[in-house]
Amino acid sequence: MSTTLLIIVLILGVILLALEIVxxxxxxxGVFGAGLIAFGVWMSYGLYGSKVGTIILLCSVALCVLALxxxxxAKTWKRFSLNEECDSKVNQxxxxxxxGTRGTTISRLAPTGKALIDGQPVEVHAVNKFIDPDHPxxxxxxEGYRIDVVETSDNRFENQ
Numbered sequence: 001m002s003t004t005l006l007i008i009v010l011i012l013g014v015i016l017l018a019l020e021i022v023x024x025x026x027x028x029x030g031v032f033g034a035g036l037i038a039f040g041v042w043m044s045y046g047l048y049g050s051k052v053g054t055i056i057l058l059c060s061v062a063l064c065v066l067a068l069x070x071x072x073x074a075k076t077w078k079r080f081s082l083n084e085e086c087d088s089k090v091n092q093x094x095x096x097x098x099x100g101t102r103g104t105t106i107s108r109l110a111p112t113g114k115a116l117i118d119g120q121p122v123e124v125h126a127v128n129k130f131i132d133p134d135h136p137x138x139x140x141x142x143e144g145y146r147i148d149v150v151e152t153s154d155n156r157f158e159n160q
Contacts, residue, residue, distance in 0.1 A: 006040055006043055006044060006047070009036050009039060009040040009043075010036070010037060010040040010041075010056070010060055010063075012033075012036055013032075013033045013034065013035070013036030013037035013038075013039075013040060013060075014033065014037065014060070014063050014064055014067055015033070016029045016030070016032050016033030016036065017029075017030055017033035017034065017037070017064060017067065018033075018067045018071060019033075020033060021068070021071055022071055037060050037064070040056070040060070041053065041056055041057045041060060044056040044057075097117055097118060097120075097122065097139065097142070097147065098139065098142070099139055099140060099141065099142060100138065100139060101117055101118060101138070101139045102117075102136060102137065102138045102139075102152065103115050103116050103117035103118065103136075103137055103139075103149075104116050104134060104135065104136055104137065105124075105131050105132070105133050105134060105135050105137055106121060106133060107133055108130065108131070108132055108133055109124060109125070109126035109130060109131040109137075109149070110126075110130045111125055111126040111127075111129075111130060112124070112125050112126075113126075113131075115137055115149065117137075117139065117147075122147060123147070124137070124139075124147045124148070124149045125146055125147065125148050125149065126148075126149060126150070126151070127140060127141075127148045127149065127150050128150060129151070131149075131151045135151055136151065136152045136153075137149040137150065137151055137152060138150055138152045
């Protein structure tokens with residue numbers, strides 16, 4: 001194994017460990033990174049002796065600690081974080097949406113989808129079956145932000 005390949009293996013191991021911390025949770029990148037570092041240190045002991053092997057081991061540990069320190073600084077995390085705010089709200093219910101209110105499905109309720117109730121689109125949940133678009137529905141329960149509906153067979157309310 002050449003010196004260049006040994007350096008590439010060690011640097012790739014440190015990069016994989018850093019990616020495990022920042023972007024790739026799950027442990028796979030961390031295990032491969034630690035394995036590459038261990039392999040590189042082991043090969044350096046075999047190729048260059050104990051003095052060079054120990055120096056490479058200490059440099060690898062120092063490089064990993066340095067990478068952790070750099071990644072744990074607040075400025076580093078600000079580059080990775082989302083800076084936008086989400087100000088949307090879920091189902092802003094008007095007083096008109098009550099139990100017994102009727103409407104029409106906009107999308108397929110499988111079992112959750114959109115419906116038009118009193119002229120406003122809301123997210124609803126079908127109670128007992130899937131409901132296709134443009135079918136009449138009736139609100140049977142409101143629990144927090146969840147609106148439960150059932151399909152009605154009364155076609156007088158389809159255009160509401």
